Amino acid sequence: MRHILQIVLVVAIGLLGTTATAQRGTGADQGVAQQVTSPSVVTKSGKIEKLETGPCENTTGRSISGVHLLIQEPNGDGINLHLGPAEALNTVVDQLAPGQSLTFEAFRTDRLPTGHFIAKTLMLNDEVIRLRDDNLRPSWANGDRGRGPGGGRGPGGGWGPCR
Numbered sequence: 001m002r003h004i005l006q007i008v009l010v011v012a013i014g015l016l017g018t019t020a021t022a023q024r025g026t027g028a029d030q031g032v033a034q035q036v037t038s039p040s041v042v043t044k045s046g047k048i049e050k051l052e053t054g055p056c057e058n059t060t061g062r063s064i065s066g067v068h069l070l071i072q073e074p075n076g077d078g079i080n081l082h083l084g085p086a087e088a089l090n091t092v093v094d095q096l097a098p099g100q101s102l103t104f105e106a107f108r109t110d111r112l113p114t115g116h117f118i119a120k121t122l123m124l125n126d127e128v129i130r131l132r133d134d135n136l137r138p139s140w141a142n143g144d145r146g147r148g149p150g151g152g153r154g155p156g157g158g159w160g161p162c163r
Helices: 001-026
Strands: 039-054 065-072 078-085 101-107 117-125 127-130
Touching: 039 078, 039 117
Parallel strands: 078 117
Antiparallel strands: 039 065, 039 101, 065 078, 101 117, 117 127
């Protein structure tokens, strides 16, 4: 019986260790909002080629499933735009579709593969969807799943259209 308990304990520790490592993704020990120097934010535009929801090997967060937009820039370059955790972005995903043109603010770190960016804001038609604040802190990191003043809509932060 003791032998079985030892095996179960070893397997449990192994699984927990693997999950924790997988969630760190690119190996960063802290998010960009906690770093002394923030990465530069750039504005880009393009057409949504594909919307993908699934595991993200580049995440540093706790969520296993993330939302990505595969964007084709006017110059022909492709971008993998990381939006954030799927469970926090349901209403954002509902507004996006392949073939749609959009402008976005994004940043990248040295740990991301070439052509990968992390979205700060999305601009669709006349609406701005804020995914991160000016310090690059994710809106869903507020503990209220990004629902700031006014249910998450407006200049008070949070995801959703700002007016």
